[in-house]
Amino acid sequence: MSQTAKSLSPNDEGVLTGSPLFSPLSKLEFDAVAACLEYRYIAKNSQVFSEGDPGKELFILLSGELNAYVTQSGGIQRWMFNIRAGDFFGEMSIIADEPRSATIIAKVDSELMVLKDTDFYHFVSRHPMIGVKLLKAIGDVQNTWLEQNSRHLNDLMRWGETARKRAITDDLTGLYNRRFLEGLIKNRFEQGIVQVRNIALLMMDLDKVHAINETYGTQAGDKVIIAVAETIQQHLRNGDIAARFSGDEFAVLLQDTNDDDGRVVAERIRAAVFLRKIPVAQSPGSNEETVISVQVSIGVAAAPADAGDAESLMLRADEALLKAKNLGRNRVEVADSLPCPPPETETA
Known part of the structure; x- marks a missing residue:
């Protein structure tokens, strides 16, 4: 200088x-x-x-x-x-x-x-x-x-919050995503929370949703996914966490809940999904609408009664879901439980 x-x-x-x-x-x-x-x-x-x-x-x-x-x-x-x-x-x-x-x-x-x-x-x-x-x-x-x-x-904080939200939520439904829920379940076990507070996991799969896509189009399929997500959210309690795992698969983590209480919540969701009427186009590209309904099969597992770690809990809930589908769909099954009475509504 x-x-x-x-x-x-x-x-x-x-x-x-x-x-x-x-x-x-x-x-x-x-x-x-x-x-x-x-x-x-x-x-x-x-x-x-x-x-x-x-x-x-x-x-x-x-x-x-x-x-x-x-x-x-x-x-x-x-x-x-x-x-x-x-x-x-x-x-x-x-x-x-x-x-x-x-x-x-x-x-x-x-x-x-x-x-x-x-x-x-x-x-x-x-x-x-x-x-x-x-x-x-x-x-x-x-x-x-x-x-x-x-x-x-x-602006940075808002951007960071948006980025964080997108990292843990599903874009279509606004529910949490699989990564978030799996991490949350693992945390419950790692922190020892499961030893003093029961948790239950509901694994859900929509019945024959692919037929809806083929008949009414993928936009109708998306409307069904969104409607089911809304229905699930409406029937949860404070502290319960719903997630979309992929496609037509959902999961719910229930706090302070055992097998029996998990079955009650699952049955409430199953019935509400079946009763919901969803307006969709009569065919792909059509301006005319029709109303359809959808069914869901649900598997329930609880910890620590049914599983000692996160992986086992998810596996047991998946096994119960598979049992529900094999027994006719549109039903709730609990891990290692006797088959539920068939629901009064029609099965797919």
Whole structure:
């Protein structure tokens, strides 16, 4: 960085008076401050100052462009923002006596105007109107920066929440996905929760849903999946977790529930699914609608009574589901239980 004499051209003066720092000043006030400014030239790739340096100067970029970097763990420098003509920086070091918070490097050959801390406080103490305007300008820029970063952080938080939600939910139904539910079940065992609080797992499979896709189209199939998901949710208790495993397969984790109570919840869901009427197109691409119903087979297993780990619990519930399908569908079966009485409704 070199320091040379420089008289301000009309263009230079326009840049400075247009700066957020000096724009509130009158012509006389600006002239008084400008008389105290020092000119400095900084060559491309040279540093203005380094992160952690003590600072006694405030800078206004007259021409060129600067980059600000902060040091991450491992000593890696991360780019933070650009500084362009008219921007000021370094003010916190002279206001709060703080070390430099970033490293500033010239992206191209650049010109700076410098206001030393002694001159800054001279205006604050001897010319309070100028001092107040300078401090207010700094405060306004800080507030704007904080608001922008707050919005940015809020956007990041919303994006992060959206990404997290998409990672654990099924796009079509809004239920949790298989990965989430399987992880939750494993957690219940790993944390020892299952030893003191029973859990039951319902594994569900829609009966002959492929025939619906073939007859009415895949959009009808999606409507059926969504309707069944809604029905399942409507018949759960607080704390119960529903998930779509894949295609027409669903699962529900019931808290504080044994085999018998799990059967009751499963039967409630089975009956509600069977009774729900779902409007779909009469045929693929048709504008005419018809109403259809669907049936579901459900297998129930509980822990710790039926299984000692997550994999065994899911396997036992799957075995009970297979039994329900083999015994005629549209029914509930419990792991290692006697066959349920056949439901009063028609089977597929």
